Amino acid sequence: MSTTTEQTAVEAKMIPIYVMGKKYEVPETLTIMKALEYAGYKYIRGCGCRGGVCGACSTVYRKPGDYKIYTGLACQTVVEPEMYLTQLPFYPANRATYDFHALEGNPEEIFGLYPELFRCVACNACSKVCPMDVEVMDYIAALKRGDIAAAAQISFDCIQCGLCASRCMGELPQYHIGQLARRINGAYLTPRAEHLATMVANIEAGRYTECLNKLKSADEDELKRLYTEERELEPAQAGEDWTPKENVCL
Amino acid sequence: MIRKISPRTINDDFRRKVKEISGQDIQQCFQCGTCSASCPMGRMLDLLPRKLMxxxxxxxxxxxxxxxxAWVCASCHTCMVRCPRGIDITKVMEAxxxxxxRQNINRINPSxxxxxxxxxxxxxxxxxGFRKLTS
Amino acid sequence: MSIAYYPGCTLKTKGKNLEKSALAAMEVLGIDVEELPRWNCCGAVYSLADDDLIHVVAPVRDLVRVAERGQDTVITLCSMCYNTLARANDLMKNDEEKRKTINDFMDEEPDYSGEVRVVHLLDYLRDEYGWDKLKEKLKSPLNGMKVAPYYGCTLLRPKEVALDHPDRPVLMHEFLETLGADVVDFPNAMECCGSYQVLGNPDAAVEVSHEILSGAAEKGAEALALTCPLCDFNLGKRQDIILEKYEGASEVPIYYFTQLLAVALGVAPEECHFELNRDSAAQLLKDKNIISAVPA
Structure with missing residues (x-):
């Protein structure tokens, strides 16, 4: 045995997984996505951010002897021995066409675009399958009673993977309906930020033109100097009412 | 209209399935016609409930x-509460x-x-409406 | 402890006049209700196929929501919601095999076996509040107003969940009488308005609705009182179609029973949202001096 402090690579244990019915031996430490690549698959689609937010790599799997269907994002879920899986990067769902700016933001518009909303039977298969743990059934229930704001809030974590639609016995495209609710909520129901309008008016009135011009005309050395020497740093323990001494550009 | 009833024209499978889904003993009907007289949709029906039974x-x-x-029936349950034989005709209509x-056929199309x-x-x-008229 | 209140979807949009007037009236009466913080659509119609349990899941889920809050009673206003919840509750209470199947299917929810009591505001007023006590609270009784009680289907049928005798009901008669109205009995009071056939066979719904309205008018009714937003749609909102189609048909104002209750209790008409009724509704109340002005 070596006496040096050199680290030795520990070989990961290999476990069997089944991808679309075919068995592969993969290291047990990998995510499903890495395991698939390890097994020789090359992603052209069905893979996006690799960070758990884009919704491109939703995966369904089962475990031996268990009736339950499990879901996860391939890029986030670690493989388990004997799991059998397939990725469902896309699931076809009715997607209504609308001119968003022609909408007024009332529930009836959603009802008209997605009448199938009313075919929900509250079986909850959608919430159970959601890899993001969104209470899908609850936002559909909220929409059925016209509560767009609640639907927008409950569906906020949706990554549009479409697994809900794949399991829906009412054949609803939940994720598209939820997206419309969030759009309407953002554009029509959430109060406008009044300070933003004030700020835009200030900018347009030229309040910051001089400051910006000064920066724009500065050369690299000057910019470095301004940034490292002249800039007044906010103290680590600054109170809420702290403002810099130099406030011409505020 | 005269109908020929013979073992060849009796769809026993259909009859059995209706019984199974509705849970009703349709042979109990003794053709009194109370259902037909009570049905608010009566005039709009091709077949009044008595005849259908x-x-x-x-x-x-x-x-x-x-x-x-069955497609004009509004599930109002009037026939059911009045049937002297205790048949829930509303459930027969549902079946x-x-x-x-269940053959994935819609009566109305939501889209x-x-x-x-x-x-x-x-x-x-x-x-x-969707519960009653879509698959 | 407050009673759990299950509104139902339509009461949050087109049937706001049913909900708002009811909540205002219950506040005056001191009936303490609290809307369930989490609920889903009940499904509106109870599944009539013996082998179809998936459509019972929705109303049972709502009953679970009541039970898990430790409440023993849930009150409803919409008669379709009442019917669906009450029938689902009956099934869970009485059918052991189906109860087990449904509980097993809803493995994410606690088991339920019909512990909650489902009531409608009407039978709550009759059985628990009492007509006499209600009468004492009236500020502006419906004197001189000829109102026909329209029961429709789901309060009375089937028998298991009927709030009164399916063929000879008096519940709404008593209710309107208590409010001081001249109750107009008419033969179509328990007849169906066409219900969901407004989707499948709209002409049929128009025809049966016309019969109901003309039946009431023939008996001298000046208005109709009802409990169901779908009846209200067929008889009220779509009355224009009837008036256009049938010669001699006359306008009949339609009220939710809770709106009449609220104005009789002195609730401001603005809180009853008469703008969602036919224009004739607030006008008639004004003509009868029950409200002082038609809300703007």
Missing amino acids: SLLQFGQSDAIAAANT IRQLTL EIPAEEVNDMPQIAMVS
Whole structure:
């Protein structure tokens, strides 16, 4: 045995997984996505951010002897021995066409675009399958009673993977309906930020033109100097009412 | 209209399925006609409920399938509360609807309802209509 | 402890006049209700197929929501919601095999076996509040107003969940009488308005609704009182179609029973949202001096 402090690579244990019915031996430490690549698959689609937010790599799997269907994002879920899986990067769902700016933001518009909303039977298969743990059934229930704001809030974590639609016995495209609710909520129901309008008016009135011009005309050395020497740093323990001494550009 | 009833024209499978889904003993019907007299949709029906029950007893699935009866029924339960034989005819109608809907056949198509019409409807109209008339 | 209140979807949009007037009236009466914080659509119609349990899941889920809050009673206003919840409750209470199947299917929810009591505001007023006590609270009784009680289907049928005799009901008669109205009995009071056939066979719904309205008018009714937003749609909102189609048909104002209750209790008409009724509704109340002005 070596006496040096050199680290030795520990070989990961290999476990069997089944991808679309075919068995592969993969290291047990990998995510499903890495395991698939390890097994020789090359992603052209069905893979996006690799960070758990884009919704491109939703995966369904089962475990031996268990009736339950499990879901996860391939890029986030670690493989388990004997799991059998397939990725469902896309699931076809009715997607209504609308001119968003022609909408007024009332529930009836959603009802008209997605009448199938009313075919929900509250079986909850959608919430159970959601890899993001969104209470899908609850936002559909909220929409059925016209509560767009609640639907927008409950569906906020949706990554549009479409697994809900794949399991829906009412054949609803939940994720598209939820997206419309969030759009309407953002554009029509959430109060406008009044300070933003004030700020835009200030900018347009030229309040910051001089400051910006000064920066724009500065050369690299000057910019470095301004940034490292002249800039007044906010103290680590600054109170809420702290403002810099130099406030011409505020 | 005279109908020939023979083992060849009796669709026993249909009759059995209606019994199974509705849980009703259709042979109990003694053709008094209370249901037909009570039905608020009576005038709009191709076959009044009494007649439908009779055809059902003889497994005449074609005649029943061709009639609008189960599709015009509004599930008001009047026939059911008045039937002297205790048959829940409303459930018989549901079974007849289900035998079509379960073949993935829609009676109305949600996607084809004009948006303005949907806008007017209270939600319970949509929910109940889709439950009864879509697969 | 407050009673759990299940509104139903339509009461949050087109049937706001049913909910708002009811909540205002219950506040005056001191009936303490609290809306369930989490609920889903009940499905509006109870599944009539013996082998179809998936459509019972929705109302049972709502009953679970009541039970898990430790409440023993849930009150409803919409008669379709009442019917669906009450029938689902009956099934869970009485059918052991189906109860097990449904509980097993809803493995994410606690088991339920019909512990909650489902009531409608009407039978709550009759059985628990009492007509006499209600009468004492009236500020502006419906004197001189000829109102026909329209029961429709789901309060009375089937028998298991009927709030009164399915063929000879008096519940709404008593209710309107208590409010001081001249109750107009008419033969179509328990007849169906066409219900969901407004989707499948709209002409049929128009025809039966016309019969109901003309039946009431023939008996001298000046208005109709009802409990169901779908009846309200067929008889009220779509009355224009009837008036256009049938010669001699006359306008009949339609009220939710809770709106009449609220105005009789002195609730401001603005809180009853008469703008969602036919224009004739607030006008008639004004003409009868029950409200002082038609809300703007």
